[in-house]
Amino acid sequence: MKEVTVQELKSMIDSNVDFQLIDVREPYEHENANVGGELIPLSTIVDEYSRISNDIPVIIYCRSGARSAAAVRELESRYGFSNIHNLKGGILAWSKEIDPTLQIS
Numbered sequence: 001m002k003e004v005t006v007q008e009l010k011s012m013i014d015s016n017v018d019f020q021l022i023d024v025r026e027p028y029e030h031e032n033a034n035v036g037g038e039l040i041p042l043s044t045i046v047d048e049y050s051r052i053s054n055d056i057p058v059i060i061y062c063r064s065g066a067r068s069a070a071a072v073r074e075l076e077s078r079y080g081f082s083n084i085h086n087l088k089g090g091i092l093a094w095s096k097e098i099d100p101t102l103q104i105s
Contacts, residue, residue: 001072003088004059006097009035012059019057024071025091029063033102035094042067049079061087061094063104 004012012019013036021037022045023030030039040048042062052058052075060068068086075081087093095102 001069001076002085003065004085005088006093009059009087009094010098012057017057019059020053022052022058022060022071023091024060024062024067033091033095033104035061035091035099035102037061042071045071046074046078049075052081052084054081054083056083058084059087060084062090064092065090 021035023034023037023039024042024045025039026041027039037059038051040051058081060071062068065086065088068090072084072086075084089096091102092104095104
């Protein structure tokens with residue numbers, strides 16, 4: 001599975017790289033704290049696959065990286081996406097390494 005680190009994501013954001021960022025957590029988690037991107041909960045991502053770009057890099061994140069990894073595997077196997085990456089460590093890693101002011105509950 002392709003992964004990006006939080007440092008790589010931060011660099012992509014700072015460099016204005018064209019990519020899509022998707023949060024697969026639940027709405028209440030997204031409202032509590034997020035790093036941007038669109039909310040497509042894991043429970044709906046298979047049905048919402050048409051919202052996912054296939055011509056630019058896509059980075060999927062969750063709290064720790066487990067749900068986003070499941071989403072990446074499912075989308076790759078079911079729909080043949082080859083441009084999807086898991087955010088290693090999820091939003092917890094982002095909070096720890098990039099933005100310690102982000103409160104994750």
